[in-house]
Structures are given as C-alpha cells and as structure tokens.
Ligand SMILES: Cc1ncc(C[n+]2csc(CCOP(=O)(O)OP(=O)(O)O)c2C)c(N)n1
C-alpha cells in the first residue's frame with residue numbers, strides 16, 4: 001500500500017531543526033503554501049465553469065515541496081519542471097494574475113495565452129517551464145546545470161520530475177552525464193505515489209527513487225515532502241553539494257496529490273479513504289499551522305488574516321483572468337522565429 | 343450565498359448525469375470535500391467543493407440526466423467569504439464589468455444521416471457504434487482469433503485506457519495479454535518490435551502520438567527497416583496506435599498531426615480512419631498485416647457514433663481510398679477528422695451550386711492515388727485538406743501525384759487547406775484560427791472553381 005509505505009518511510013527523515021525556525025521565515029512559507037492551495041482551488045473552479053480548457057494539473061497536496069526548495073534558491077539558480085507547474089511558478093514569485101490569465105488563455109497571461117497551463121516560463125524568476133512531455137525537463141534541467149558550470153557562475157539547477165517520469169530513459173542518460181561532468185543540478189523527484197492511474201508499485205522495479213542514482217554514484221535521500229522545513233533543509237544540503245562542485249544530488253520528496261491527475265480523472269485507482277487519510281494526517285499546510293502555534297509564532301487570528309489576504313489575491317487573479325481580452329489574432333504568427341542578426 | 347455549478351470535467355463535456363449526492367441540506371462542507379458524483383460518457387467523476395459553508399439548497403436531484411454544464415445544482419451559505427468578508431480589500435469594481443468575450447468552437451459537425459453506404463455488405467445488419475468502441479471491438483475480435491496478439495501501453499489495462507479505448511479488454515484477456523507499461527515509450531516500443539521479431543503480434547498503444555516522438559527511432563529504424571536490411575528474414579508484424587492530431591486546447595506539445603512524418607517512411611503502412619466502420623475494419627486489417635502499421639486515431643472522433651456491420655468479420659483493406667460523397671465540380675481529399683469537415687463543406691458548397699466529391703484517403707501509405715487521380719480527371723479541380731502543417735505534408739504529396747498523373751486535366755492550381763504554419767496555440771480564439779475549418783475548405787473550393 002502506497003500510503004502505509006510512505007508513512008513508515010518518512011519517519012526516517014532527519015529530525016526537524018526547530019532551532020533555526022525563524023518566525024518570519026515560517027510565516028512566509030505558510031503564506032506561499034496557502035497561496036498555492038487557494039490558487040489551485042480557484043483554478044479548478046474556473047475549469048469547471050469552462051473558463052480554462054484542455055489539461056489543468058493541480059498541485060494541491062504538494063505545496064511544501066516547491067515552497068521549501070524555493071527557500072534555498074539563490075537568485076540566478078534555475079527551476080524547471082513538468083506540466084504540474086502552477087505551484088512552482090507561484091513559489092518562484094510569478095504574478096498570480098499572469099499565471100491565472102494564462103490558464104484562461106488571455107493576452108495578459110505569462111505566455112501571452114499561447115502556452116496554457118502546462119507551458120509557462122519566466123526569465124525574470126529563473127523559471128524555465130512548464131513542459132508537457134514526461135521526462136523532457138530532466139535533460140533540459142541538466143543542460144541548465146551544464147551552462148552554469150560552463151559559465152562558472154556558482155548557480156544550481158533545480159530540476160523537478162514525478163515518480164512516473166522517473167522511468168523515462170533520458171532521466172538516466174542525464175544522471176550519467178551529470179555525475180560524469182559534475183554538473184550542479186539538484187534532481188527533485190516529487191513522488192506523489194501515482195503517475196496518472198498507475199501506482200508506483202505497478203510501474204517501478206525499484207520503488208525507492210532516491211536510490212536511482214546509485215549506479216551513477218549520485219547521492220540521494222528520501223525526504224518528507226509534506227514538511228516544508230524538512231524539504232528546505234534537505235534542499236539546502238543538496239544545493240550546497242551541487243554548488244561546491246561535487247555534482248548532482250537526488251531528493252525523493254514523499255508526497256501526495258489530492259486531486260485527480262488532471263481535471264477528468266475517474267479516480268478509480270485509489271480509494272477515497274486513502275486520499276482522506278493523507279489529508280487528515282499529513283496535510284502540509286495543517287502541519288505548518290501546528291508548528292506555528294506550537295512555537296507561538298502565530299495564533300488563529302493571524303493565520304486567518306493571512307488566509308483572507310491570500311483569498312483576495314486569488315479572487316483578484318480570477319477576476320483579472322476573466323476580464324482580460326483574448327490575444328490579438330495577429331499574435332498567431334508572432335514568436336515563431338527571431339530575426340537573425342545580419 | 344454561493345451557487346454550486348455543474349462543472350465541466352473535460353473540454354468537450356456539455357452535460358452530464360448527476361449520479362449521486364454525498365451531502366444533504368444542512369451539511370457543512372469544506373473545500374476539497376466530495377459533494378457529488380457525476381457521470382459523463384467517459385466515466386464517473388467526483389465533484390469537490392471549492393467554497394466553504396453550509397448546504398442550504400439542493401436544486402438538482404440525484405439521478406437527473408442531461409444536466410447542462412454551469413447549471414446551479416446547489417447553494418451554499420457562508421462560502422461567499424471568498425471575497426465578500428473583506429470588501430475593503432476588494433478592488434474598486436469597474437462599472438458593470440463583463441467578462442471578456444471568448445471564442446467558442448463551432449458545434450461539432452454531426453455526420454449527416456447518409457443513405458446506406460454501398461461499401462457495407464448487403465446482408466449485414468448495421469449497429470450504431472462509437473469510434474472508441476469500434477476500435478475496442480476490433481482488438482477484442484483479433485485477440486480472440488489469434489493468441490499471438492497482445493496489447494500494451496500506458497494505462498491500457500486497469501485504467502481501461504486513458505481515453506477508454508481498451509475498456510473491458512483486461513477483464514476478458516487478463517494481465518498476460520493486456521499490459522500496463524511504465525512511462526517509457528522508447529523502451530516499450532522497442533520491446534514491442536523485439537517481441538514482433540520473435541513472432542508475436544503486439545499492439546502498442548501510445549497515449550497520444552505526441553509521446554511516440556520518444557519512440558520514433560524504434561518505429562523507423564527498427565520496425566520499418568529490418569525486413570529490408572535482413573534480406574527478408576526478420577519480420578515485424580506490429581501495430582502502433584493511438585490518438586493523433588489536435589484535441590481541444592491542449593497546447594503545442596500535445597496537438598501535433600504526425601500523418602506525413604510516418605507516411606514518409608518505406609517499410610511502414612500508415613492508416614488514418616474517419617468513421618467507426620473504417621476504424622474497426624482497418625484496425626483488424628492492420629493487426630493481421632505482416633508489416634509494421636502506424637494507426638492514427640483522433641480523440642475528437644472517439645465519441646462519435648456511426649454504422650458498423652455487426653455479426654460479420656468486418657475487415658477493410660489497407661491501401662484503398664473511399665469516395666465519401668460523389669460530385670462533379672471539385673475533388674476534396676481529406677483523412678481522419680478532416681473528412682467530417684470536408685463533408686460539411688460539401689453540403690454548404692452544394693447550396694452554392696458547387697458539386698464537391700469528397701475522397702477519404704483512409705490509408706496514407708500506400709496512398710491510393712488512382713482513386714484521387716480518377717476523381718480529379720472527372721472534376722478537374724483539387725482541394726486537399728489535412729489537419730497538420732502544410733509544408734512537406736500530405737497535401738503536398740497528393741498534389742504532386744495529381745500533377746504527375748493528371749496534369750492536363752487540371753483547370754486550376756490545386757489549393758491545400760492545412761493548419762497555420764505555427765505551433766498550435768492554447769488561447770481559444772488563436773486555436774480556432776490556426777486549425778482547418780469548414781469555412782476554409784469552402785473558400786478553397788470556391789477559389790479553385792474561380793467563384
Ligand atoms: C512522454 C509522455 N508520455 C506520456 C504522457 C502522458 N502523461 C502526462 S502526465 C503522466 C503521468 C506522469 O506522472 P508523474 O511523473 O508521477 O507526475 P505527476 O503527474 O504525478 O505529477 C502521463 C503518463 C506525456 N505527457 N508524455
């Protein structure tokens with residue numbers, strides 16, 4: 001059983017370093033995670049109203065990962081992921097308005113309405129997408145790391161992928177090159193136990209994904225991806241390793257996706273009880289709420305105020321996304337090529 | 343008070359059945375709670391609450407069918423907290439804001455209730471079958487007939503197919519013959535080719551053909567070329583199948599038409615059916631064929647019903663085009679989903695006095711140019727339609743063949759209708775502008791008719 005296994009194994013993650021838990025930092029994580037959660041709930045609703053089309057893969061349940069890794073990201077470090085990308089974009093600091101407007105396919109969207117849910121980018125936020133082909137971002141992220149080493153700029157590439165993507169061949173081709181050439185890349189595997197309707201046990205001969213780099217000599221560790229501080233601390237170790245010239249590092253984040261794979265998902269491959277159990281016992285946001293009150297950093301009123309603020313941001317984003325115009329028809333033909341220098 | 347609306351769970355869903363309520367009036371719901379189950383033609387799905395509050399009204403009873411998307415199905419009290427508890431913080435409402443207008447695709451072209459197709463065998467009873475089920479029936483019949491045939495791909499077994507094409511096959515044939523693979527297209531396509539070299543007859547499903555770009559090396563270098571390279575020793579009877587082309591709003595990486603890519607390659611056969619009878623008959627032929635066959639389906643046609651001969655072993659030969667509509671004024675060639683658009687265009691053209699003949703290519707390799715050439719010799723005008731990009735495309739080949747074989751018969755330069763020469767955009771209006779349409783076909787037919 002995926003859930004039992006995850007629960008039992010996450011016990012082995014390093015103890016939380018409560019001592020360096022700074023109040024503003026933790027409240028910042030809380031706010032970011034809540035922004036992602038509320039944003040995604042609203043996106044799901046807009047999808048149901050027909051305002052968002054095609055695919056829409058929500059990040060609900062996995063918020064602690066993007067936020068915890070972001071906490072150690074330095075300016076100039078790059079981030080790249082697959083199609084379940086809204087959370088990463090918000091964590092990177094992209095404007096919720098432009099992300100939501102891209103979901104509704106409007107001219108004001110992050111990709112001017114041309115990309116949609118799966119294809120957004122922000123050079124300003126070091127975010128390199130937003131990729132629809134399972135596994136493709138792993139080679140791309142390795143290439144971003146290659147460029148860092150080439151430029152000797154001391155920057156790291158955070159390359160995210162799923163448990164399902166971990167079976168693609170190019171992942172291992174990338175692992176080999178990354179270690180061979182000591183590329184500064186942190187591979188963040190978001191193991192939410194399922195690839196569409198296939199549980200990890202049904203797709204993987206070795207289900208401990210953090211071990212998947214062993215034959216390339218890449219160190220890996222398993223991390224409780226529902227605990228933002230554990231994520232942050234592991235990301236910090238991994239980034240230090242990569243930044244110091246020692247090469248790649250693998251973090252297997254144990255997590256769970258609450259919603260369906262995309263919007264139309266019959267969800268027959270897991271029970272309602274399994275989902276409820278994770279929500280009740282491992283929810284990353286509730287977990288952080290407990291930490292905040294246990295440390296005396298925030299009372300219920302303070303948390304409510306954050307929630308209200310976040311809800312307003314999200315409501316504004318939805319309104320912006322609804323009211324913005326569709327792209328100008330002439331935009332159909334732009335951005336196919338750049339003008340070549342003479 | 344917050345309205346709970348009937349949600350759309352897929353881009354193509356317009357209505358559904360409200361199968362079950364999980365809450366009743368007076369219940370408190372939190373966002374994420376399952377409040378109802380709805381059914382569509384594809385599956386049953388759970389509806390989760392977005393807003394929080396107490397259910398005050400249930401407006402659509404359990405079991406109600408054909409509930410239109412966006413109908414209010416229940417009301418919540420308290421959920422309006424989303425914006426209304428902080429009015430001060432809310433932005434100054436613009437004067438009567440209205441949502442920006444959004445392009446909507448034209449209603450699906452329903453296949454006209456055509457007279458009985460002469461190709462369908464005289465005595466056979468016909469039943470209405472969706473393209474989805476016709477494909478499933480073809481696989482099931484061939485698997486019953488030949489023990490060497492098996493199906494593998496992502497989500498084909500337990501999930502019953504990402505688009506439900508393999509529904510019921512696992513139950514009938516078991517795990518030995520209906521196999522869920524990891525997400526490793528290059529690996530399992532190669533494995534399928536290897537199994538075929540050893541004498542099995544794999545059907546390799548790609549969740550969509552976009553993902554087969556991971557595997558194209560095995561399809562071309564291993565499947566297509568080995569018979570030749572081995573001097574005829576190594577055979578490779580394998581079918582690669584899955585949806586091809588643009589679905590709806592899924593963006594540039596999930597919408598490509600690969601017709602011309604595979605039709606370029608000697609050693610492959612390439613089939614792209616339009617209706618359910620061809621989907622079934624051609625898939626059965628593909629499975630029986632001793633060569634590697636690329637079988638291009640279309641997601642937008644899966645749910646469409648057509649007549650299919652029942653109770654007989656219905657096999658349609660690969661390599662034969664089909665005249666879908668006879669006419670004397672202009673030849674329109676098309677394949678897959680574009681056939682429906684061409685037929686709709688022909689109806690419109692008829693009203694203008696242009697009598698179009700619609701040729702459904704059905705097989706792209708080998709291309710039945712005789713049927714096309716004969717049609718053009720009669721009409722003297724040619725419009726080719728394809729969903730993909732024009733340059734180096736199917737239309738380019740069709741036009742070249744016509745010029746080679748019937749140059750003197752042409753009364754006008756042929757016109758190609760294809761997708762605009764850009765990656766497919768996501769925005770609703772741009773996507774519509776980019777894809778071929780009935781209007782574009784009508785305009786092309788007028789142009790070659792100098793009208
Ligand atoms: C090469 C390729 N194959 C198949 C797909 C279809 N697909 C999209 S997401 C997905 C599941 C991926 O699961 P995982 O890597 O675990 O990520 P998660 O969705 O759980 O975040 C599949 C099969 C695709 N987009 N690309």
Ligand SMILES: [Mg+2]
Pocket residue numbers: 162163164190191192193194195196
């Ligand atoms: Mg997964």
